[in-house]
Amino acid sequence: xxxxMRCVACVLLSLATxxxxxxxxxxxxxxxxxxxxxxxxxxxxxxxxxxxLFNSIPSLGDSYILKYEYKEFxxxxxxxxEEYFDTQNKRAKILAVxxxxxxxxxxxxxxxxxxxxxxxKPSTSGSDIxxxxxxxxxxxxxxxxxxxxxxxxxxxxxSKKCDMPTANEALRYGxxxxxxxxxxxxxxxxxxxxSKLYTACIKDEFINGTYESYYYWGGEDLSxxxxxxxxxxxxxxxxxxxxxxxxxxxxxxxxxxxxxxxKNPPFSDDMFQVPQSMYCKNYTNLHAIxxxxxxxxxxxxxxxxxxxxxxxxxxxxxxxxFKQFWYSDHLKLVRVDMRxxxxxxxxxxxKNATGINGRVSxxxxxxxxxxxxxxxxxxxxxxxxxxxxxFLCYKDDENCNKINREGLFGISAELSYKGKYAExxxxxxxxxxxxxxxxxxxxxxxxxxxxxxSFRESEVKEKTSTNKKVFTPIQVVDYKEEITTSEKKxxxxxxxxxxxxxxxxxxxSQPGVEVYEKPPCLxxxxxxxxxxKFEGPGIADTNKARFLPExxxxxxxxxxxxTMLRFELVDLRSxxxxxxxxxxxxxLEPFDGSGTPTEKLVSNITELVNNEEFAVCFYGFTITxxxxxxxxxxxxxxxxxxxxxxxxxxPSSKITNKNKIQKCSA
Numbered sequence: 001x002x003x004x005m006r007c008v009a010c011v012l013l014s015l016a017t018x019x020x021x022x023x024x025x026x027x028x029x030x031x032x033x034x035x036x037x038x039x040x041x042x043x044x045x046x047x048x049x050x051x052x053l054f055n056s057i058p059s060l061g062d063s064y065i066l067k068y069e070y071k072e073f074x075x076x077x078x079x080x081x082e083e084y085f086d087t088q089n090k091r092a093k094i095l096a097v098x099x100x101x102x103x104x105x106x107x108x109x110x111x112x113x114x115x116x117x118x119x120x121k122p123s124t125s126g127s128d129i130x131x132x133x134x135x136x137x138x139x140x141x142x143x144x145x146x147x148x149x150x151x152x153x154x155x156x157x158x159s160k161k162c163d164m165p166t167a168n169e170a171l172r173y174g175x176x177x178x179x180x181x182x183x184x185x186x187x188x189x190x191x192x193x194x195s196k197l198y199t200a201c202i203k204d205e206f207i208n209g210t211y212e213s214y215y216y217w218g219g220e221d222l223s224x225x226x227x228x229x230x231x232x233x234x235x236x237x238x239x240x241x242x243x244x245x246x247x248x249x250x251x252x253x254x255x256x257x258x259x260x261x262x263k264n265p266p267f268s269d270d271m272f273q274v275p276q277s278m279y280c281k282n283y284t285n286l287h288a289i290x291x292x293x294x295x296x297x298x299x300x301x302x303x304x305x306x307x308x309x310x311x312x313x314x315x316x317x318x319x320x321x322f323k324q325f326w327y328s329d330h331l332k333l334v335r336v337d338m339r340x341x342x343x344x345x346x347x348x349x350x351k352n353a354t355g356i357n358g359r360v361s362x363x364x365x366x367x368x369x370x371x372x373x374x375x376x377x378x379x380x381x382x383x384x385x386x387x388x389x390x391f392l393c394y395k396d397d398e399n400c401n402k403i404n405r406e407g408l409f410g411i412s413a414e415l416s417y418k419g420k421y422a423e424x425x426x427x428x429x430x431x432x433x434x435x436x437x438x439x440x441x442x443x444x445x446x447x448x449x450x451x452x453x454s455f456r457e458s459e460v461k462e463k464t465s466t467n468k469k470v471f472t473p474i475q476v477v478d479y480k481e482e483i484t485t486s487e488k489k490x491x492x493x494x495x496x497x498x499x500x501x502x503x504x505x506x507x508x509s510q511p512g513v514e515v516y517e518k519p520p521c522l523x524x525x526x527x528x529x530x531x532x533k534f535e536g537p538g539i540a541d542t543n544k545a546r547f548l549p550e551x552x553x554x555x556x557x558x559x560x561x562x563t564m565l566r567f568e569l570v571d572l573r574s575x576x577x578x579x580x581x582x583x584x585x586x587x588l589e590p591f592d593g594s595g596t597p598t599e600k601l602v603s604n605i606t607e608l609v610n611n612e613e614f615a616v617c618f619y620g621f622t623i624t625x626x627x628x629x630x631x632x633x634x635x636x637x638x639x640x641x642x643x644x645x646x647x648x649x650x651p652s653s654k655i656t657n658k659n660k661i662q663k664c665s666a
Contacts, residue, residue, distance in 0.1 A: 362392070
């Protein structure tokens with residue numbers, strides 16, 4: 001990172017002071033003999049203390065935080081620079097501030113990316129539209145900073161990836177560079193702190209240069225520690241020589257006044273991220289947004305608020321809605337229980353309900369063209385035609401196809417990885433997207449929408465004893481920034497509307513089918529109760545959760561109804577014999593005139609049962625809780641309707657099933 005920053009007006013890091021008061025004695029020929037360089041004439045004065053008596057040098061540590069004023073000999077403006085070097089987590093950052101502009105390059109050696117940005121200081125709440133376009137994500141191996149000429153080198157040039165250098169390599173320090181003690185020094189450059197001077201002749205392969213390097217270490221005679229907490233630290237660094245770039249020779253002449261150095265300090269994720277108000281364009285294929293499971297459930301809280309041009313809250317927080325989702329890709333079913341927002345109430349489907357002032361429940365079967373809407377406040381139950389504009393429908397389709405998981409969580413191909421941030425007190429990884437809109441007229445309005453999605457990464461144990469990474473949604477936010485420009489171009493008003501969704505109780509397991517069968521709309525619908533007996537190994541209670549979904553699939557294959565919501569599998573019991581099980585199921589009457597009559601569904605099941613051709617295969621548990629492939633066979637003559645005034649009777653003797661159904665195979 002000792003490579004200089006470009007000395008151009010639009011970038012930064014040009015600097016200052018002539019060296020009229022330089023106090024460093026030239027080398028006594030060692031650098032000249034080693035490099036044959038005109039910058040290294042023979043010494044005219046020998047050091048006053050023993051050069052060869054002190055071969056050990058202070059240690060910089062494996063990791064560090066370094067803050068300093070940076071100057072170059074031919075530049076007109078100094079810069080404040082901070083370096084964060086976290087060896088343990090393989091990440092580093094260079095941040096520089098000059099003329100009110102902040103520049104930073106953040107290196108992630110694990111992911112092999114660099115995040116580079118430019119932002120005006122002090123940081124705003126997001127009102128600087130121009131700065132939104134000045135952040136990028138790049139491949140680490142081929143990265144060339146647009147803003148900084150300082151950088152951390154790759155440890156090996158010929159490797160396919162960029163390996164993290166050591167702290168000594170980053171600072172061009174340590175025994176590999178043959179530093180030696182030269183003298184004790186007190187001067188204005190060391191802020192009158194008595195310091196030990198260590199010097200070396202550096203042949204720097206990272207910048208293709210050669211130069212003299214002088215490290216001044218101070219603090220040994222102080223009765224107090226430095227502000228960083230260190231007792232002994234470098235207080236000043238000077239280097240002079242040359243380097244070659246594109247076959248052209250350039251002067252290497254820089255100074256670092258160092259007021260802050262920490263050896264092996266603690267680091268936080270906050271130190272290695274871009275300002276949260278920024279968007280970073282992705283120029284790499286690395287760090288793609290994670291895939292999500294196909295079925296899940298979660299709770300979602302939606303809030304809104306507005307920030308003014310000073311970054312403060314304009315008004316208060318507005319709770320909009322609270323929703324609970326159960327999403328089954330396998331069953332093609334979605335259920336949402338919610339306290340809807342005013343926008344939801346006026347939108348598709350919900351606008352058909354009257355006087356919504358509490359919770360509503362919506363169930364959709366995407367193999368069917370109806371929505372089941374129950375309103376708890378007035379016990380209203382509606383069975384409505386699907387509207388493709390409803391939020392559970394995929395917007396790009398002509399019909400109402402099931403919204404995919406990406407649509408539910410606001411995921412798109414345009415999202416770029418941004419970094420780690422704390423959302424609701426939980427650290428998560430964030431991806432973002434930027435959308436620009438302009439509305440002509442008087443006054444002219446410019447809209448900038450920053451869409452961000454945050455996930456928490458965790459690991460779960462799998463049966464193979466390996467750990468699998470799981471990404472759980474934490475938050476989705478839309479920052480809509482509005483700038484209204486008046487006829488006087490020097491006047492503009494800014495406000496930022498924020499719409500935020502927080503996610504809780506995220507579960508990536510398949511929701512049970514009973515979730516979709518129990519809503520009031522279905523419970524209150526006209527129906528008939530039936531029982532069906534099965535014979536097979538295992539205990540009913542132990543195998544209920546595995547058997548009923550497979551029974552449901554078998555009924556669907558036999559009956560092919562317009563929607564499986566016509567069937568509710570109420571319970572599974574073993575009344576007397578362990579091998580005998582009774583299934584209780586309700587068959588709902590058709591929801592419209594085009595539905596399959598109940599008599600037809602009953603006839604299809606009865607025919608197979610009485611012909612001893614109805615069986616269900618599943619992986620269940622034996623009495624000894626051994627998992628194995630099982631087959632439960634329906635007993636002929638046992639599929640019967642249960643009238644409200646009758647009870648289910650248990651036969652006095654066990655019925656023997658004489659069917660010849662082919663056994664299940666894995």
